[in-house]
Amino acid sequence: MSHFSFRLWADDTSPGYDYVLTAEPTEVDLIAEAPTAAWGFNGQFPAPVLHAQQGQPIRIKFINKLNEPTTIHWHGLRIPIAMDGVPFLSQPPIPPGDSFIYEFTPPDAGTFWYHPHMNSTEQLGRGLVGAFIVHERQAQPFAEDITCLLKNWHIDKKGQIKRLSIPRYAARMGTPGRWPTINGLHQPVLKVPAGEWVRLRLLNADNTLTYRLHIPNAQAHILAIDGCPLTTPRPLTEHAMGPGMRIDLGFIAPSKGSTWAVWHGEHYPLLSLESIVSTKDQQIQADQSNVPSLPMNPIPQPDVENAEKISFVFEWAGALTPTAQQKKGKHTFWMINKRAWEGMSADNIPAPLATLKRGKSYIFILKNITQYHHPIHLHGHSFTVLKSDKRKIIPYQTDTVLLGKNESAQIAFVADNPGRWMFHCHVIDHMKTGLMGYITVT
Ligand code: C2O
Ligand code: CU
Ligand code: CU
Known part of the structure; x- marks a missing residue:
């Protein structure tokens, strides 16, 4: 099929890889006046669009050509924890000059993406963001x-x-x-x-x-x-x-x-x-009158009747910030269940927000008690949004739910993927100033 022609560098120096990706400093022309000093996958912006086939393994060799450590996270893909690309939780950071092989089989078809999970403000902000398309088993009727x-x-x-x-x-x-x-x-x-x-x-x-x-x-x-x-x-x-x-x-x-x-x-x-x-x-x-619908993905259906309920409160912590910390350039503005986690490092891994039993169904009650909206994202699982106290929800599956200000919502899923999975706001500023945590599935 035609999308295989997008495959990059499928050359003899790297046999067996579907892609070889680098992260490196580069210049991109965003405006006519002057180029922008950016960071790009393969030195490009936009990053190469990666194509995979549902249910078929893909191997990606990643080389870190930045001057700082990084990782790649495959956002939305339900893959094993070892491939989730979160420093310390799922793999050691990839040092400058080093490489890492990401290898997994996407179970679901759809529109996903990839980005580092370290120094995200800068690494994502400077351009390390790319689309990851998983094609359905059957060709879809689009010209x-x-x-x-x-x-x-x-x-x-x-x-x-x-x-x-x-x-x-x-x-x-x-x-x-x-x-x-x-x-x-x-x-x-x-x-x-x-x-x-x-x-x-x-x-x-x-x-x-x-x-x-x-x-x-x-x-x-x-x-x-x-x-x-x-x-x-x-x-x-x-x-x-x-x-x-x-x-x-x-x-x-x-x-x-x-x-x-x-x-x-x-x-x-x-x-x-x-x-x-x-x-x-x-x-x-x-x-x-005949809108094509896409085949559903094999996401396990949660048993909503018997699911265990766990509450998460997303709260503003600005007033609690100790000034000494602020002077060091550290800010804590947000917290989940009264806890802020900023600055992920080997010696700064808190306890999980919750520990879930593998194979069990859970309902998360998410309460945003702030004046701002937060796209709340869970790694390694797709969940069903059941209801909200602010809008009518026709239940749908997703990996990120956008909570409006003061909105409460309920999501349900089967905790079927063992590991330590990030659970955070995807507004990078919020995540970096406290609005992140993780859940453990054992
Ligand atoms: Cu786009 Cu922690 O993810
Ligand atoms: Cu993600
Ligand atoms: Cu947020």
Whole structure:
């Protein structure tokens, strides 16, 4: 199939790898004025899109060409803990100049991504973020399958990276970028075949921003959320996609001559779609009633009736910050169940937030008692969002749930993957100033 042509460096120096990836300093052209000193996978931005097949092993050799240690985490993939890419919890940090072989079999098809899990403010902020696509066992009926990685760069008008984290923002919504890009381009125009079904995968790889996605005057359906297909696709009205989150949209490309744009709220268009000639122009009406749905992933169904319930409270801790710590440049603004964990290191691993029994079902009651929203992400498992006290939920599967301010939600899952799994907010500023922890499955 055509996506194998994306495979990189499948050369004789590295037999047996599907990909060889580096992380290294590089220059990228984000604005016309001057290049930006960034860090990139294979020295590129956007990073190479990695392609895997559901149920088939993939081997990736990773070489750290940064001047600091790193790891790679495969966000959303339900793979063994040894491959989860979290320093200290799942593997030792990969020192500069060293390499590590990541090898796993993705059980689920969908839109996932990869990023380091060390010094995330800077490593993700400078560009180490990439899409990881797992293809369904069966080909899907789309004429076009487009992946868009959204990142709002923290650069000034000369392309220089600005401060990636500012404490007064870290204590609020997180430090915002100012240059929105799609695959490294500002407000690009994507060509789509008029009248044909298109799959558009949007991935929020930003450190901070929650996008409020909608497409004015057009019909698109949500096919999957965070790599998990919906049982029934539903029309896109407005969808909030927090950092780390993804959405797969399906739509029939506009007829020739009309253009559509995907907007972030009322703020600005992220990208636009321009139709190119297709022979199917006439069939738009007929096809719209038959939205393709994606095959469900083999995620175990939790036994909600008998599940054990565990509460997690996400709280602001700003007022409790000791000044001495602040002087050392350490800030603690957030906590989970009254505990902040900032600065992960070999000698700073707290007890787990909870210890779960392998094979048992759990309901997590998540209470956000802050004035800000938090995309709460669990590693190694996909869960079902059952309900919220703020909005009507049709239960769906995901790896990240966006909690609005003062919102409580319930999620359920089977703890079927043994290991120590990160459980954290994906606003990087929040995570780095306390809003992270982990759960143990034994
Ligand atoms: Cu995108 Cu801890 O993850
Ligand atoms: Cu993750
Ligand atoms: Cu948060």
